[in-house]
Amino acid sequence: MPDAKILIVDDHEDTLYALESALAPLGYLLGRATNGDEALKQVLRGQVGLLLLDVRMPGVSGLDVVRYMRRVEQTQHIPVVLLTGFGPDHELTAAAFGLGVADLVMKPIDPWALRTKVRYLYDSHRRHLALEQEIRELRALVKGQGDAAEPAPSSALPHPDARVPVQRTPEAHDGELEQDLT
Template identity: 80%
Template sequence: MPSDAKILIVDDHEDTLYALESALAPLGYRLGRATSGDEALKQVLRGQVGLLLLDVRMPGVSGLDVVRYMRRLEQTQHIPVVLLTGFGPDHELTSAAFALGVADLLMKPIDPWALRTKVRYLFDTHRRHLALEHEVRELRALVKDHTEDKDHTEDRGHEGQDHDEDDDAAARHRALPHPDARVPVQRINGAHTGELEQDRT
């Protein structure tokens, strides 16, 4: 998640947007707003959103439609979403929302303290999760580079060892006399072997 990631508040009513922004302002996070599902998706796809507060019922693309689309894309499928509804408890909506993996479903009017608590937890947890994933990717890259360097060094070592063995074999071959070479006359106590034979006779 980029360091300048924002919490995106999505609602088609201006007064609701203002109320939610006022409730979240004390957290000090960067806030963004959208007044439709289409506009929300455009901002999410730009990669600057770390959490969505999303109204369920909006003209055109609904909040559930936005979540369905986000969950199909790898780059957006793990962004936490809090759905907001002003129509009271709805079992069918609740089931559909949690089946899509939303973090929570809140009823309007929203309690500011409860909203800040949930948002702080979800936003910070998601940020830590992404930081951990980044560290894991870096460690895997380092391990891969180290393994490749080690394999390359071992290959060069084997090649050098093979070369040394070839040199040793060639040296031994040079040290052996040719089969057709004459054996030199041996001297024993200063006399040729032929002289010793004559003395014995």
């Protein structure tokens, strides 16, 4: 997912602009949506590596977007940072973290803190996806070797549970010969 974007979702144009300005120094590809429906469409099209999502929007709320994303395999692991301007709310916090959001950030947002969180979450998600891809490739490679019609080479290592016969040293053999001769 080399060209995955960070999708910023808010129903206020000035907030979208402020968030884009705060994240621009990171150099990541940024996308925007002004409502939950538009956000879901973009997420389902793919290429979203992180979602910054306003909680309270007309129509489909940020929590609704997250609920839907968590039910769809292709989107359930995309990190989400929820944004709210309504101050601390214990019910919102419980619901958000219950859905597996990465963080819940209060507006106004500290640009330095936001950049740090976004860089960490986005890069971690990309590394996770790269490791999953590598695992798939290795499994395919191993499966391909297991399906080969050629017999295993004779120099193949024994199974780890196989018993190895006890090796006797030459001194032990000499001692046994002497005992047998006497």
